[in-house]
Amino acid sequence: MASGLQQLCVFLLFVVGEVLSFPVNQGAKPAVSCGYESCHATKPDMLNVHLVPHTHDDVGWLKTVDQYYYGDRNDIQHAGVQYILDSVVDQLIKNPDRRFIYVETAFFYRWWKQQSSATQQTVKQLVDEGRLEFVNGGWCMSDEATTHYSAVIDQMTIGLRFLNETFGPCGRPRVAWHIDPFGHAREHASMFAQMGYDGLFFGRLDYQDRAHRMREKEQELLWRASDSLTPPMADLFTGILPNGYNPPEGFCWDQFCDDPPIRDDPDLEDYNVDDVVKRFLAIAKNQATVYKTNHIIMTMGSDFQYENANLWYKNLDKLIHYVNALQAKGSKVNVLYSTPSCYLQELHRANLTWALKTDDFFPYADDAHDFWTGYFTSRPALKRYERISNGNLQICNQLEVLGGPVSRKGPFGEGDSQTMKKAMAVAQHHDAVSGTEKQHVANDYARKLAEGWQHCQVVVSNSLAGLSSSSAERIYCDNLNVSVCPLTESSKKFSVNVYNPLAQPVNWAVRLPVNGTAYSVSDAKGRSVDCQVVPVSRATQNVRRNRGFAVNELVFQVQAPPLGYTIYFVSLRQDGPPPASTQPRPPTVIKNKFLQVTFDPDTGLLSSLSNLETKQTIKLTQNFYWYNASDGKNMDSSQPSGAYIFRPNSSTPFGISRTAKTETVQTSVVQEVRQWFAPWVSQVVRLYTDSRTLELEWTVGPVPIDDHLGKEVITRLDTSIKTSEIFYTDSNGREVLQRRKDFRPTWQLKQSEPIAGNYYPINSRAFIKDDEDQLTVVTDRSQGGASIQNGSLEIMLHRRLLYDDFRGVGEPLNEISSIFPEGLVVRGRLLLSLDRPPTAADTHRPLAQQVVLQPLLTFTDGELNSNTRLEFSGLQAALPPAVHLLTLTQWDKDKVLLRLEHQFQSWESKRNSKPVTVNLQKLFSTLDVLGASELNLSANQWKDEMSRFDWTPQTDEKPLLKTFEDHSDWEVTLRPMEIRTFLLRVRLR
Structure with missing residues (x-):
């Protein structure tokens, strides 16, 4: 069956100025009964047990x-996904009652491409009949703690688009299925709701939370996932599965399971039907006592199961057969093949009220001393590379559109x-950017990202050549963070193209x-730009090893137009002033027209931060510490720290040094205080002339392990x-969530772990505030953080551990590389801003976007042609500060996908x-x-055709229905936290 998007391409005729739409009833279609219509009948007077055959196929983990x-x-x-799909399809054909769900489109896409047309036709029939059903449907099952929303939306879009174009409406998942992520983010629920899902099911829940919900029969609930979007826009029914995602104990029939098969020939030895049925009925009735309806769900499968599907089926x-046969003798239990959507439909039909949840499901613990909060920071270098790759992908997408076919x-x-899209999609997997994979798998994720960037x-290069009318060779320098760029190190004259992917300058x-x-620097209009030469720090020389030879850095400020580029020209001077020199003693103050930063002359540490515009001053001390990692050898628990688990062996961190050795660089462009705390910890406190933020560039590693204990390295900001x-x-x-020490809403x-049990994921920013002051920290990657003491904010930067934490990965988190064989060195940035709470978001919202989508620098050697276009903007005018251009990507020959986002919450900015x-x-x-029509968030349904189940929360609140009053066909209005997605038909001018 042709999907809506296929029909769009085939049947739809655009007229200039018209709004495009899906065609309706394009001829006769074969009868299908997928989705809710394909569900087996249930029995209203019985306990209905929905058996859901499934496999959980990690898109990388141990392999x-x-x-x-x-x-x-x-x-x-032992795991081979291609054999799983081969075997399942073969077994589904044999019995029309059987059902199977599949999740990871990255694997299915590979398998599909290798099948014959006959097999593909068979699979389409299975999908049309609802016997093979896709759930979730993204390229992978993404992590929820360490992913950025833009990358999650992208990976969902690529997977769902493939299903839509291959199978049509029957390939569209109705249910989100996040059975394995290690805690669950509110923003993920909001995104799923806006993508049109009717519900979400997951498996992992904090052990105390689960016990509470079992007592209260609240394992199925309504999740209100936004405090800005009017209900039910971000409301999502959420179900917590009874056994994680595994079968009930004693009922695993995969080739690597140890449970006995059903032996139903009474003439043979060990006939066990009566025993199996008795045990099953007991489990079903016990499970029913902690759920609200006469329907329960059982996941029949697990990791990489169904390679021999015949065993299971x-x-x-x-x-x-045997359980249902007892109905003739009065049994009130009815067992059926089912899917999550069929189960969800029965819960919806029950027409009950459901507990309402407005926070999230972090942190997650599966026992008293086993908090899965370490992976918020695990593999910090991979987390940074993933974030950089996301920005590079958005730039690639934008320039592919702006440059046209020549790109x-x-x-x-x-x-x-x-x-690059597929590499980034794979990197969102819950054992990828999370840092919970084996080392050789982490290397493979990074390799795929590097290949995608190539x-x-x-x-x-093609796009910029076309836009600038210059085909000069373009050079990329991907190691500028450690001052490595062969062209700039050796050339006497070069140009810098600065591309800005944001919709604001x-x-x-x-x-x-x-x-x-x-050096002299001039901008695209020929104006001289203030620049300074400063010496490369010793820390940078140490961390780059033999990858570069520059002794200095050229520093200057650039201004780039929205969604466009500008070119700066750099020339070596023979008669210029000498470079700035370093001074061995720290200044008491560095300042610009916005900020003032003071240092303690005795310790070399920060002592205060002032906003000169708002006349605010706070005490601010910042230092580095580590927690010794538990080796599992203590009285409370044998749980060690590892890739997943954060478990310090003390609630008090060890200070690396009470003082910092310092040197200072002060110029008209930048002021730096370079601090050394230990041979393996250094930092630059940096203030640029025109910046409203203070930069802390930290370098940590190799983390010493000569004491045979792993270390969890943090930086802590202590304030007034x-x-x-x-x-x-x-x-x-x-959206921002409030976190309170030793508290769950x-x-x-x-509380059994006073440190690890108070850590939360920080994806782009965190802040502390009172009535007068707000200190916001913007991070350059996902990290774990906490506020253990009043006025304090700590962020975990690096982890080096010597023990496995027994959660399956089977190796310690002890990263080394060819460049750093003695232990990984990691560098990153924290950006600090001090504001009044009512206006703080006006600073940190745009700042966080600038860090996620930072400008791309490319270089050309020598002179440019005289006809080169030196400046370009893809927009007619900059978008307002509240509007973020989230997505601009080529969809097909003459269509582009556009997402516009209101990036402020309803309460945070006047x-x-x-x-x-x-x-x-x-x-x-x-x-x-030429034409535009609105889609849902994941771009696999037209917005006006998207319908979802309505659910009733246990509250008296009656939300107002949101209405959109756009001024014309072309003017679209964005409310706070709203993302609107459009498919545009365009013509290149």
């Missing part, structure tokens, strides 16, 4: 994605964005490794702000928490918008 698909390296783990067929096939060859560099500090002592044991974190980079917490209207036809400078 790489490729190894899992092919069934390679079975010495590590033969026993499930028998189980259903894909142009002067620098043939490029593509698809390789493909995208061709797109970027941006000011950005550029630091280039050079060997000269004086009166926080009342409360701090705030973002959720996947979007929905149950009475018995200036920016207001509706904003944007005219789509007046948006782009190089594109004529």
Whole structure:
């Protein structure tokens, strides 16, 4: 069956100025009964047990994605996804009653491409009949703690688009299925609701929370996942599965299970039907006591199961037959093959009220001393590389659109964005960016991202060549964070192209490794730009090893137009002033027109921070510490720290040094205080002339392990702000949630780990505040953080551990590399802003987006042609500060996908928490918008055709229905926290 998007391409005729829409009833279609219509009948007077055959196929974990698909390296783990799909399809054909759900589109896509047309037709029939059902449907099952919302939306879009175009409406999942992530984010629930899902099921829940919900029969609930979007826009029915995602004990029939099969021939030895039925009925009735309806769900499968599907289905067929046979003798239990959507439909039909939840499910613990909060920081270098790759992908997508067809096939060859899209999608998996994979798998994720960027560099080069009318060779320098760029280190004259992927102009500090002592810099209009040469720090020389030879850095500020580029020209001077020198003693103060930073002259540490515009000053001390990791050898528990688990062996961290050795660089462009705390910990406190934020560039590693104990390295900011044991974190980079020490909003917490049990994920920012002051910290990657003491905020930077934590990965988190064989060195940035609470979001919201989508610098050697276009913006005008251009990507030949986002919550800004209207036809400078139609968030349904189940919460609140009053077909209004998705038909000007 053709999908809506396929029909769009085939049948739809665009007329200039028209709004495009899906065609209706394009001829006769074969009768199908997928989705809710394909569900087996249930019995209203009985306990209905929904058996859900499934496999959980990690898109990389102990083996790489490729190894899992092919069934390679079975010495590590026996798993071969291609054989699972082969076997399941074969078994579904044999019995029309059987059902199966599949989740990970990354694997299914590979398998599908290798099938014959006959097999593909068979699978389409199975999908059309609802016998094979897709749930979730993203490229992977993403992590929820360490992912950024933009990357999650992208990976869901790529998976759901494939299903939509391959199977049509029957391939569209109705249910989100996040059975394995280690805690659950509110923003994920909000996204799923906006993608049109009717419900979400997950498996992992804090052990205390589960016990409470079992007592109260609240394992099925309504999750209100936004405090800005009017209900039910972000409401999502959520079900907690009874056995994680495994079968009930004693009922596993995979080839590696030890449970006995059903032996139902009474003439043979060990006939066991009566025993199996008795045990099953007992389990079903016991499970029913902790759920609200006469329907319960049982997951029949687990990790990489169904490679021999005959084992499972033969026993499930028998189980259903023999349990249901007892109905003739008065049994009130009815067993059936089912799917999560069929189960959800029965819960909806029950028409009950459901407990309401408005917070999230972090942190997650599966026992008293086993908090899964370490992975918030695990593999910090991979987390940073994933975040950089996300920004590079967005730039690649944008320039593919703005540059037109020449971007894909142009002067620098043939490029593509698809390789990078798939690599980034895989990286969102809950054992990828989370840092919970084996080392060789982490290396493979990074390799895929690097390969994707190589493909995208061709797109970027072609596009910029076309837009600038210059085909000069373009150089990329991916190691600027450690002052490595061969071109700038050796060239006497070069140009810098600064591409800004944001829809607002941006000011950005550029630091280039050079060997000269004086340079001149001019902008696209020929104006001289203030620049300074500063010496490369000893810390940078140590961390780059033999990858570069620059002795200095050229520092200057650039201003880039929205969704566009500008070019700066750099020339070596023979008669310039000498470079800035370092002073061995710290200043008591560094300041610009916005901020003032003071240091303690005795310790070399920060002592206060002042906002000169608002006349605020707070005491601020910042230092580095570590927690010794538990080795599991103590009286309370044998649980050690590992890739997943954070378990310090003391509640008091060890200070690395009470003082910092310092040196200072002061210029007209930047002021730096370079601090050394230990041979393996250093930092630069940096203040640029025109910046409202203070930069802390930290370098940590190799973390010493000569004491044979792993270390969890943190930085802690201690302030005079009166926080009342409360701090705030973002959720996947979007809405902000309040966190309170030793407290959970929905149950009475018995705290057993006072440090690890108070850690939360920070994706892009966290802050502490009182009535007068708010200190916000913007991070450059996902990290774990906490506020253990009043006025304090700590962020975990690096982890090096010597023991496995017994959660399956089977190796300690002890990262080394060819460059750092003695232990990984990691560098990152924290950006600090001090504001009044009512206006703080006006600073930290845009700042966080600038860090996620930082400008891309490319370089050309020598002179540029005189006809080179030196400046370009893809927008007719900058978008208002409240509006973020989230997505601009090529959809097909003449269509692009556009997402516009209101990036403020409804309560956080007097200036920016207001509706904003944007005219789509007046948006782009190089594109004529000929047609537009609105889609749901994941771009697999038209917005006006999306319908979802209505659920009733246990509350008297009657939310107002949200209405949209756009001024015209082209003007669209965005309310706070709203993302609107459009498919545009465009013509390149």
